[in-house]
Amino acid sequence: MIHAGIVGATGYAGSELVRLLLSHPEAEVTAISSVSFEGKAISEVYPAYFNLCDMVCETAGQVVDKCDVVFAALPHGLSQELAKACDEKGKAFIDLGADFRLDSEEEYQKWYGGTYQDKELHEKAVYGLPELFRKDILGKRVIANPGCYTTGAPLALAPAVANGLIELTGIIIDSKSGVTGAGRGLSQGTHYPDLNEGLHAYKVASHRHTPEIEQTLSRLSGQKVHVTFVPHLLPVNRGILSTCYGRLKPDVTKAQVRKAYEDFYQDEYFVRLLPDGMNADIHNIKYSNFCDISLHIDTRCGNLIAISAIDNMVKGAAGQAIQNMNLIFGLEEASGLALVPPAF
Amino acid sequence: MIHAGIVGATGYAGSELVRLLLSHPEAEVTAISSVSFEGKAISEVYPAYFNLCDMVCETAGQVVDKCDVVFAALPHGLSQELAKACDEKGKAFIDLGADFRLDSEEEYQKWYGGTYQDKELHEKAVYGLPELFRKDILGKRVIANPGCYTTGAPLALAPAVANGLIELTGIIIDSKSGVTGAGRGLSQGTHYPDLNEGLHAYKVASHRHTPEIEQTLSRLSGQKVHVTFVPHLLPVNRGILSTCYGRLKPDVTKAQVRKAYEDFYQDEYFVRLLPDGMNADIHNIKYSNFCDISLHIDTRCGNLIAISAIDNMVKGAAGQAIQNMNLIFGLEEASGLALVPPAF
Amino acid sequence: MIHAGIVGATGYAGSELVRLLLSHPEAEVTAISSVSFEGKAISEVYPAYFNLCDMVCETAGQVVDKCDVVFAALPHGLSQELAKACDEKGKAFIDLGADFRLDSEEEYQKWYGGTYQDKELHEKAVYGLPELFRKDILGKRVIANPGCYTTGAPLALAPAVANGLIELTGIIIDSKSGVTGAGRGLSQGTHYPDLNEGLHAYKVASHRHTPEIEQTLSRLSGQKVHVTFVPHLLPVNRGILSTCYGRLKPDVTKAQVRKAYEDFYQDEYFVRLLPDGMNADIHNIKYSNFCDISLHIDTRCGNLIAISAIDNMVKGAAGQAIQNMNLIFGLEEASGLALVPPAF
Amino acid sequence: MIHAGIVGATGYAGSELVRLLLSHPEAEVTAISSVSFEGKAISEVYPAYFNLCDMVCETAGQVVDKCDVVFAALPHGLSQELAKACDEKGKAFIDLGADFRLDSEEEYQKWYGGTYQDKELHEKAVYGLPELFRKDILGKRVIANPGCYTTGAPLALAPAVANGLIELTGIIIDSKSGVTGAGRGLSQGTHYPDLNEGLHAYKVASHRHTPEIEQTLSRLSGQKVHVTFVPHLLPVNRGILSTCYGRLKPDVTKAQVRKAYEDFYQDEYFVRLLPDGMNADIHNIKYSNFCDISLHIDTRCGNLIAISAIDNMVKGAAGQAIQNMNLIFGLEEASGLALVPPAF
Structure with missing residues (x-):
């Protein structure tokens, strides 16, 4: 049994890790921490867990000491120190934040405003999107778990991009995310009456x-x-639908596209390439680790439209983190993640 | 491995049985039937199950032949014949419909308009609300699985009624149900724009x-x-909240009430008696088999207010049916049902 | 043209007053104030009003000086001083808060914890529920506008209580309110993912x-x-449904009940007594000043069930406040309030 | 007072016309018809209108006879005959369906499968999008009211296209519509539990x-x-957000774009060009005739992103139809349409 710890367990991603790990056959939550709720039971924060996980939040240091693998679900900038502590104590570290995701420190500085404190550690880190970079992940101990938008949209486009089926300029990603993506923190924009019956783009x-x-x-x-990426905030709890547009290269046929996607994902349990005629829908992957993809061709304009649907809290966060844990600990990749999405 | 069959698998209760049984460690779905979708895969009806259960709908007869236990999720009036077929072939039968729930044929005639076709069979049947009538269920082969409203409200009131803490006249049950309770069939009242942002009572x-x-x-x-029962239709998918009002008998104290509930449910895994200060919320039991109960006393008016929350599709239908299956097949009662409700 | 001012204009009730007064043919918003947004345009707070009302928030004092009638939408305890200022300057004052609603200072102390600072002023104040107390309102200048729950439930019960059709003990009011009732202020309970797909009672x-x-x-x-009153929080923006239960006195017939309600409300434009067979639904009164009432008798248990639906922000707050303004200024009572509720 | 009639009054667009016309100062609903509900009051179909409009549905012929202007809200293919009848009797005809929208019969045949029965009549018809084609509308008597998607997206792109700021190839329109756009007719896809908490594209x-x-x-x-147009179905009642992408021509600056939009819409009451930093949101135009537009430039990729929000039932249907009526009858264009969108 793997001893798993969660730093930042009372945020949405952290609490979802708790939920999923409670049903994992080969790992258990051994310790959790939270700055805001230290000394409190997680079931006081999330009454859904009452009687099922009444574990009390400790400090991050205690989590590191007690566990084989530490998941961090923290605001950006706070993971690097923790990663170092894990590295020194030989604990695996899976970061759900952004600190280790970008190879280029320059890009990190530009978009996040911070610096890489320990470059050696960053070189040890690997980007944990198993369907695309599985080989790189095996054997690693510091995993940068992808963000939510950055899982679904790339999975929708990967076979086309990897096989040169679309132009690399002019790619447009129009994503629509459920509200949990904005986290547990309060804001006017996520206040129920201000969001309900609404829809808007943000950070265009x-x-x-x-x-x-x-x-x-x-x-x-x-x-x-380079891509044009426009996220929207949806009045639903979970799910990201990414509608991705790319210009097909001349003479690429619909059959070629379909074949490329089928080949690319034929061994991927968590990617469900939908048959023609079906449309990816966040309704159908809720509470699961699946990424549904539907393919569409606009022959009039010569565009590929690839649409992916994921649960932002599972495949877009906690589920994928556990998938990475499974990988680096040599377990079945789908262990604890064979979750059947509810039909409604 | 128990071979389970579902007659009426493409309705909401049937499809929820499919979902739950897919994760059951000791039972598997061996055959399913549907009148409307015979010859079609259930994943065509519910794309959420694509790749996970692409089983094709057969006839009810085929289901009976292939399975050890048959779950029926049919409109009332259609279960009796099927129950008989199962009985004759030695198959266990768990009915999610109403045909075997009422002891009194007179009441059945009055409320449903039908008759009991095979009285002997009805005498073999038992009402399957395990927390209240577990002993009666053990050893039986024809189980009348309770309805959704009829699970949550009685669980909220049972300790008070069984211990004589409230008057037996004047009980009021004000229930609010998610829309899945109305089933998959289309109606103007469940058309999205007509229901969304609405709330009304029905069949008052x-x-x-x-x-x-x-x-x-x-x-x-x-x-x-006798009770006054008023159901309401809520614009949410799942969950029933039942706010139950009873007049406390003279001199009954809050402590006595709490003690009675604690004693009554102390060994019941699926009933979570919430501490004082917490309110039962359908938000916290979604997709799980739990029944949360919170207790409140109106000392000014001398009323007990007991509130229960269940997922109408799980504890109110498919989950409880599996709980009954576990019981009559001698499995752990919570086998396949240790579902952690998501925190959001 | 009446010059109307709103103190606390950036809260939900205040902003709804702005919206309704913008369409009032005989009144106009002359000044608004907000402690939190002083110096800002209300359309910065509510972009829905962009270009339509870009009025800048001033101080409460400025509002009093510039207007004939001052609406106050403030937390309790803050209205008394403002009322006094209005009274001294001869301005009408309509309070959407609780400070003047209760006749009994003792009750006010018990439930709100404050005292009546100026008893003379309290004696001048009148409770503004026109359908029940219209005569008392005419000619008054300090109006206590009722709360949201306290409008719909009494209207549902009034004819039965006034005509002695039900027992005065044992009345139960089970209310379900949309989220705007909780106001614009942020709280975990009104954070979208925590409320969506949920339902719970509160302050039972x-x-x-x-x-x-x-x-x-x-x-x-x-x-x-005395009544047992249990409010619930609904995942919809607007509307309160109050399901009210009372024990019918012996020999009271359904026809008598219906007749009493018809007579009581025959001249009331804003009360729509629904025909038998229809159920009051918050869906049907949204954005309007109507109170829909449906009547139901449980003959088995001898209970009257009267259900009312109002829009908590209109008939339960801003609309009723304008209705009071119309009354005391001698306008048509429905002036500016003949709002047709949208069908969806 | 203009006598207005509605053929197809019990569909969503028809019933919204009823609602808006009830508040119109210079027009009144004189007759309505419905094939499905002939002889029934519209308030039986939409209880929101109870007591406010209990008008009974007649035949289309009766509507034509009694009215000065006939609005038709019918499935495509059914308007041509009605238009002819109106034309012959000298009644103005405003068609909310598609029969007169396309200049090219070839395109109509290709996309709708029908033919133009009376070419002369089609030549008399004009496309009624006032902000773009006002001059053409004045003096006409057969108006093709635009569709919902076809109002918001063109308004978002018009100034850029008309001024040659973007390339005319590669335009992508990613639209998200509330459910009322699918109409009152029942379908599995608009059944509450199947749509709620979901999002998918359709007819890609x-x-x-x-x-x-x-x-x-x-x-x-x-x-x-040519454009790539992808609509999505949102779990909200009303509103369409269209996120429109176009490649900026070389050297076009952000300031030029903004200036072009400001000039283009400076006299348009119903178009609200939002200041930089605000995002168009369907939340803010509900129940109003406004089209909010926000402008965004992706300088990294050289794209214009213009986002519009309209209420599909108002500016996208009934409101715009009334705007057209006002125009052709010489009324103030905003008469009856100065609707303040609610802030929540």
């Missing part, structure tokens, strides 16, 4: 996940890729 | 679950109990 | 609107009435 | 509004424009 073409998406697509294509 | 003091609630409370008290 | 039998409801029912009956 | 790059959008942009630019 300036969201911090942009360079992360571009990094992934650049790796896959071998060329520097 | 005339809902068919009334005699079933009364039957349970009468058994517990040993006296004929 | 201890909500501050209890004595106000009791005061109204006591006036109507001439006897001290 | 194949929606019938595509040629209509292209026709408008082609008129504005003087060149044939």
Whole structure:
């Protein structure tokens, strides 16, 4: 049994890790921490866990000491020190924050405003999007778990980009996210009456996940890729739908596209490439680790439209983190994650 | 491994059985049927199950032949014949419909308009609300699984009624149900724009679950109990909150009430009696088999207010049916049902 | 043209007053104030008003000076001083807060913890529920506008109580309110993901609107009435449904009840007594000043069930305040309030 | 007073016309018809209108006879005959359906499958998007009221297209619509539990509004424009957000774009060009005839992102139809349409 710890357990991503790990057959939550709720039981914060996990929040240091693997769900800038402590004590570290996601410190500075405090540690870190970079993850101990937008959109585009089916300029990603993506912290924009029955874009073409998406697509294509990324805030709890647009290269056929996607994802349990005629819907992947993808061609304009749906808290956060844990600990990759999405 | 079959698998209760059984460690879905979708895969009806359960709908007869236990999720009036077929072939039968719930054929005629076709079979049947009538269920093969309203409200009132803490006249049950309780069938009232941002009562003091609630409370008290039951339709997918009002008998104290509930439910895994200060909320039991209960006393008016929250599709339908299956097959009662409700 | 001012214009009730007064043919918003947003335009706070009302928030004192009538939408305890200032300057004052609602200072102290600073002023104040106390309102200049719960539930019960059709003990009011009732202030309970797909009771039998409801029912009956009042928080923006239960006196018939309600409300434009077979639904009164009432009899248990639906921000706050303004300024009572509720 | 009639009054667009016309100072609903509900009062279909409009549905012929202007809210293919009848009797005809929207019969055949029965009549018809084609509308008697998607997206792109600021190839329109856009008719996809907490695209790059959008942009630019149009179905009642992407021509600056939009819409009451920093949100235009537009530039990729928000039932249907009526009858264009959107 793997002893798992969660630093920042009372945020949404942290609490979702608690939930998923409670059902994991080969790992258990051994310790949790929270700055805001130290000394309190997590079930006081989330009454859904009453009687099921009444574990009390300790300090981050206690979590590191007691566990084999530490998940961190912290605001950016706070993970580097913790990663170092884990590294020194030989604990695996899986970061749900942004501190280790970008290879380029320059990009990190530009978008997040911080610096890389320990460059050696950053070199040890690996970007944990298993479907695209599984080989790199195996054997590593510091994992940068991707962000929510940066999981679904790249998965929708990866086969097209990796196989040179679309132009690398002019890619547009129009994403719509459920509210949990904004976290547990209060804000006017997530106050129920202000959000309900509403929909708006935010951080248009300036969201911090942009360079992360571009990094992934650049790796896959071998060329520097820029994308226009526009996120929207949806009045639903969970789920991100990313509608991704790319210009098909001349003479690329619908059949070629479909074949490329089928080949690319044929061994991927968590990617469900939908048959023609079905549309990816966040309704169908809620509370699961699946990424549904539907493919559409606009033959009139020569565009590929690839649409992905993920649960931002599972495949976009806690589920993928556990998938990474499974990978680096040599477990079945889907262990604890064979979650059937509810039909409603 | 128990071979389970579902007749009426494409309705909401049937499809929820599919979902839960897919994760059951000791049972598997062996066959499913549907009149409307015979020959079609259930994943065509519920794309959430794509790749996870692409089982094709057969006939009810095929389900009976292939399975050890048959769950029926059918409109009332259609279960009796099926129950008989199961009985004759030695298959266990768990009915999510109403045909076997009422002891009194007279009441059944009055509220449902039908008759008991095979009285012997009805005598073999038992009402499957394990927390209240577990002993009666063990060893039985024909189980009448309770309705959704008829699970949560009686659980909220049972300790008070069984211990004589409240008057047996004047009980009021004000229930609020999520929309899945109305089923998959289309109606103007469940058309999204007509229901969204709305709330109304329906079948006021005339809902068919009334005699079933009364039957349970009468058994517990040993006296004929009548209740005023008013259901409301909520714009949420899942969950029933039942706010139950009873007049406290003279000199009954808050401490006595609490003690009675604690004793009554101390060994019940699926009932979570909330500490004082917490309010039962359907938010906290979604997708789980738990029934949360909070207790409140109006000392100014001398009323007990007991509030229960259940997921109508799980504890109010499919989950409880599996709980009954576990019981009659000698499994751990919570096998496959240790579902942690998501915190959001 | 009446010059209307709003103190506390950036709260929900205040901003709804702005919206309604913008369409009033005989009144106009002349000045608004807000402690939190002084110097800012209300359209910065509520972008819905962009270009339509870009009026800048001033101080409360400025509002009093510039206007004929001052609406106050403030936390309790803050209205008394303002009322005095209005009284001294001869301005009409309509208070959407609780400071002048209760006749009994003792009750006010018990439920709100404050005292009556100026008893003479309190004697000048009148409770502004026009359908029940219109005669008292005419000619007055200090109006206590009722709370949201305290409008819908009393209107549902008034004809029965006033005509002695139900027992005065044992009345139960089970109310369900949309989230705007909790105001614009942030709280975890109104954070979108924590509330969405949820439902729970709160302040069970201890909500501050209890004595106000009791005061109204006591006036109507001439006897001290106590009620059990349980409010619930609904995941919708607007609307309160109050399901009110009372024990019918012996031999009272359904026809008598209906007749009493028809007579009581025959001249009331804003009360829509629904025909038998229809159920009051908050869906049907949104954004309007109507109170829909449906009547139901549980003949098995001898209970009257009267259900009312109002928009908590209109008939439960800003609309009723304007109705009071119309009354005391001698306008048509429905002036500016003939709002057709949208069908969806 | 203009006598207005509505054919197809019990559909969503028809019933919204009823609501808006009830508050129109210079027009009144004189007759309504409905095939499904002939002989029934509209308030039986929409209880929101109880007591306010209990008008009974007659036949289409009766509506034509009694009214000065006939609004038709019918499935496509059914308006042509009605238009002819109106034309012959000298009644103005405003069609909320698609039959008269496309200039090209070829396109109509391709996308709708029908033919133009009376070419002369089609030549008399004019496309009623006042902000773009006001001059053409004045003096006409057969108005093709635009579709919902075809109002918001063109308004977002018009100034850029008309002024040659963006390339005419590669335009992408990603729209998200509330459910009322799908109408009152029942379907599995609009059944509450199947839609709630979901989001998906539909008719990807194949929606019938595509040629209509292209026709408008082609008129504005003087060149044939093709667009990739992807609509999505949102779990909200009302509102369409259209996120429109176009490649800026070389050297076009942000300031130029803003200036072009300000000039283009400076006299348009119903278009609210939002200041930089604000994002168009369907939350802020609900129940109003406004079209909010926010402008964003992705300087990294050279894209203009123009986002519009409209209420699909008002500016996208009934409100715009009344705006057209006002125009052709010589009334103030905003008469009856100065609706303040609620802040929540």
